[in-house]
Amino acid sequence: MSSDPHYSIPAGLGSEVFAHTEVKVSHCYQCGKCSAGCPLSEEMDYPPSVIMRMLQTASPELEERVLRSFSIWVCLTCEMCFARCPMSIDIPKLMDFLREKSLKEKKANPKAKEIVAFHRSFLDSIRYTGRLYEIGLFAGYKARTLKIFDDMDLAPKMIRRGKLNIIPELIKDRSGVASIFRKTIKKNKN
Amino acid sequence: MTLGFYPGCSLKGSSREYAESVVAVAKAFDIEIKEINDWNCCGATAAHNLNRELSLALPARILSLAEKQGLNEIVVPCAACYSRLTVTKFELAKDPELRKKIVAANGLEYSGTAEVLNIIQMLNKYVTTKLEGRVVKPFDHKVACYYGCLLVRPHAILKFDREEDPQLMDELMLKAGATPVDWAFKTECCGAGLSVSRTSSVGRLSGKIIRDAVDRGAEAMIVACPMCHSNLDMRRGAINSFLGEKISIPVLYVTQVIGLAVGLNFKTLGLQRHFVNVTV
Numbered sequence: 001m002s003s004d005p006h007y008s009i010p011a012g013l014g015s016e017v018f019a020h021t022e023v024k025v026s027h028c029y030q031c032g033k034c035s036a037g038c039p040l041s042e043e044m045d046y047p048p049s050v051i052m053r054m055l056q057t058a059s060p061e062l063e064e065r066v067l068r069s070f071s072i073w074v075c076l077t078c079e080m081c082f083a084r085c086p087m088s089i090d091i092p093k094l095m096d097f098l099r100e101k102s103l104k105e106k107k108a109n110p111k112a113k114e115i116v117a118f119h120r121s122f123l124d125s126i127r128y129t130g131r132l133y134e135i136g137l138f139a140g141y142k143a144r145t146l147k148i149f150d151d152m153d154l155a156p157k158m159i160r161r162g163k164l165n166i167i168p169e170l171i172k173d174r175s176g177v178a179s180i181f182r183k184t185i186k187k188n189k190n
Numbered sequence: 191m192t193l194g195f196y197p198g199c200s201l202k203g204s205s206r207e208y209a210e211s212v213v214a215v216a217k218a219f220d221i222e223i224k225e226i227n228d229w230n231c232c233g234a235t236a237a238h239n240l241n242r243e244l245s246l247a248l249p250a251r252i253l254s255l256a257e258k259q260g261l262n263e264i265v266v267p268c269a270a271c272y273s274r275l276t277v278t279k280f281e282l283a284k285d286p287e288l289r290k291k292i293v294a295a296n297g298l299e300y301s302g303t304a305e306v307l308n309i310i311q312m313l314n315k316y317v318t319t320k321l322e323g324r325v326v327k328p329f330d331h332k333v334a335c336y337y338g339c340l341l342v343r344p345h346a347i348l349k350f351d352r353e354e355d356p357q358l359m360d361e362l363m364l365k366a367g368a369t370p371v372d373w374a375f376k377t378e379c380c381g382a383g384l385s386v387s388r389t390s391s392v393g394r395l396s397g398k399i400i401r402d403a404v405d406r407g408a409e410a411m412i413v414a415c416p417m418c419h420s421n422l423d424m425r426r427g428a429i430n431s432f433l434g435e436k437i438s439i440p441v442l443y444v445t446q447v448i449g450l451a452v453g454l455n456f457k458t459l460g461l462q463r464h465f466v467n468v469t470v
Binding site: 039040043074076077078079080082083088090092096097099100103114115117118119120122123126130131132134138141150151154157158161162163164165169171172173176177179180181183184185 | 199200202203204205206228229230231233234235236237238239240241242243244245247248251294295296297339340343344345346353354377378379381382383384386387388389391395424462463464465
């Protein structure tokens with residue numbers, strides 16, 4: 001590894017991150033602007049700049065904590081960190097990579113159960129109809145989280161205002177969309 | 191002139207009024223809009239959170255369908271869909287290997303030639319120059335123009351307006367007769383995709399946005415994204431409980447304001463569908 005810290009690609013997860021996203025974790029110099037601007041940092045276990053530092057250490061223990069963190073799931077990909085990073089580090093892209101890996105390795109933080117359930121239910125809905133079917137999404141989400149009574153008041157109000165489709169919008173080429181899911185997600189049960 | 195139209199899922203359901211107002215304004219300015227045949231969901235936050243290839247393949251299918259239909263330019267009113275489509279175009283242009291993989295997954299030809307316009311770009315290209323002469327009922331109110339995240343970020347890819355203090359929606363509202371206020375939360379996040387899975391976070395984030403808009407004297411908030419709208423409007427309960435008071439500022443789509451200014455009917459613009467009554 002080069003002795004110049006600005007150009008060294010760290011071993012471990014950092015090098016994997018670089019290979020998949022071109023994000024160089026070694027470029028972070030810990031100014032903290034990402035954590036200061038992040039609207040969710042106060043709800044995170046490690047704010048974005050700390051995630052960056054943990055990856056820089058290439059310590060297997062800290063990398064494990066990153067993959068098991070709640071931070072990567074509560075991140076909304078609002079892109080504020082990337083906008084303000086003086087080194088133009090694409091943290092949102094890094095977060096997408098970490099989420100995908102965390103899920104593949106079954107390391108998703110238990111506190112993120114609802115967030116993951118929502119994403120999965122959302123994708124299930126598209127897989128079968130091609131477009132989002134909001135009632136199907138809610139049903140899938142409730143079945144996964146057992147949060148049966150959440151938002152019960154919302155549906156009738158939405159129906160009254162014509163904001164909720166009772167019948168799903170079905171596209172014609174549903175098999176085409178289903179095949180996209182099969183070819184991209186492959187065997188990972190994402 | 192004919193313009194391709196990608197409504198996206200929200201505009202067919204929970205944000206039906208956004209679609210209604212886009213269509214009504216286009217009609218008022220003689221723009222023929224043509225929906226992309228058999229379009230699919232762009233995958234939204236869920237896809238890019240869980241699987242990168244899927245998050246590129248779904249928007250690529252939409253762009254392929256537009257090309258097949260001969261639509262060189264498509265308007266994408268939802269800021270989140272606009273972001274996903276534009277990011278996909280960028281990523282596939284940059285990486286030929288990735289593009290091959292995505293094209294193989296979709297089984298559709300893709301050249302990446304269809305131009306993607308967000309709603310502000312569409313209005314500025316086809317409506318703004320004619321707008322002032324058409325205003326019959328100026329929207330004479332103080333407004334807070336709320337751009338949110340995905341209309342302006344990531345700037346390196348979207349290259350639209352200014353990423354921290356954008357101006358284009360403010361300029362447009364000025365032409366519709368409104369007075370935009372100067373405020374601090376133009377591009378802060380509303381909580382977006384956590385609406386269902388973490389409603390309390392949305393209450394906090396959207397609450398801060400609404401608080402600032404009201405404190406600066408705004409009488410209405412103007413948005414260009416269905417997710418921003420549904421959080422600020424439909425989640426007003428969570429917002430009010432975070433703020434500890436009942437705030438009744440209405441949230442309008444940019445196209446609804448333009449529609450009102452040129453004399454279109456309240457119902458044509460779907461204004462009766464909002465949770466927070468529009469009384470301005």
